[in-house]
Amino acid sequence: AQSVAQPEDQVNVAEGNPLTVKCTYxxxxxxxxxxxxxxxxxxxxxLLKYITGDNLVKGSYGFEAEFNKSQTSFHLKxxxxxxxxxxxxxxxxRGPMFSGGYNKLIFGAxxxxxxxx
Amino acid sequence: DGGITQSPxxxxxxxxxNVTLSCEQNLNHDAMYWYRQDPGQGLRLIxxxxxxxxxxxxxxAEGYSVSREKKESFPLxxxxxxxxxxxxxxxxxxxxxxxxxxxxxPQHFGDGTRLSIL
Numbered sequence: 001a002q003s004v005a006q007p008e009d010q011v012n013v014a015e016g017n018p019l020t021v022k023c024t025y026x027x028x029x030x031x032x033x034x035x036x037x038x039x040x041x042x043x044x045x046x047l048l049k050y051i052t053g054d055n056l057v058k059g060s061y062g063f064e065a066e067f068n069k070s071q072t073s074f075h076l077k078x079x080x081x082x083x084x085x086x087x088x089x090x091x092x093x094r095g096p097m098f099s100g101g102y103n104k105l106i107f108g109a110x111x112x113x114x115x116x117x
Numbered sequence: 118d119g120g121i122t123q124s125p126x127x128x129x130x131x132x133x134x135n136v137t138l139s140c141e142q143n144l145n146h147d148a149m150y151w152y153r154q155d156p157g158q159g160l161r162l163i164x165x166x167x168x169x170x171x172x173x174x175x176x177x178a179e180g181y182s183v184s185r186e187k188k189e190s191f192p193l194x195x196x197x198x199x200x201x202x203x204x205x206x207x208x209x210x211x212x213x214x215x216x217x218x219x220x221x222x223p224q225h226f227g228d229g230t231r232l233s234i235l
Contacts, residue, residue: 009157034223043121043207043226044160090159104175105224107159 002027004093006108021076023091032094033074081115119144123227129235138193138230140208149191154205206230
């Protein structure tokens with residue numbers, strides 16, 4: 001069964017330092033992977049996705065993610081963190097197909113990123 | 118601007134009462150979804166709809182009901198049978214998969230409704 005794990009409940013980083021938010025996955029077949037961000041009392045915003053191709057995916061707000069097939073990981077990264085990056089980050093993987101041809105999204109439990117001035 | 122509108126932002130339910138959460142989208146998306154978010158548990162799928170007049174149960178549908186009479190609208194009713202309704206509810210939509218690769222389109226989310234018990 002498809003699943004995704006975010007091993008860290010919280011990540012703390014100083015402003016200006018690089019950040020990494022970890023995600024590992026388990027799928028049968030080729031993985032479709034997504035990162036979303038959630039600010040307090042808001043919905044999720046799409047950051048980036050990996051479907052196929054280059055292992056380094058660039059997304060919104062300067063974020064990127066590295067797909068590693070051998071380690072079954074899809075870690076989110078940013079070279080220089082901002083205080084405004086503080087939020088809840090969700091990794092998601094395409095899950096089983098619904099009967100009508102759409103796919104379920106399976107979300108990780110989320111990682112809270114705190115960027116300190 | 119296109120997007121998803123959820124209302125109300127905050128909602129309180131009395132014992133034995135049914136309440137309905139509104140979700141409207143103007144993105145012309147075929148598929149719509151309802152999720153429940155609890156602290157530390159990520160998002161869990163309640164119901165989804167892939168086309169008008171059709172919807173399916175997700176992972177935690179007990180105590181909830183939905184309708185999809187219009188493409189733009191996918192309201193969720195939290196019934197009195199849902200004994201632990203306090204949560205943050207998120208509505209999402211995604212582009213249709215007909216003729217395209219399935220599963221590679223992101224879901225777009227509304228800003229949620231926070232439901233509490235009085």
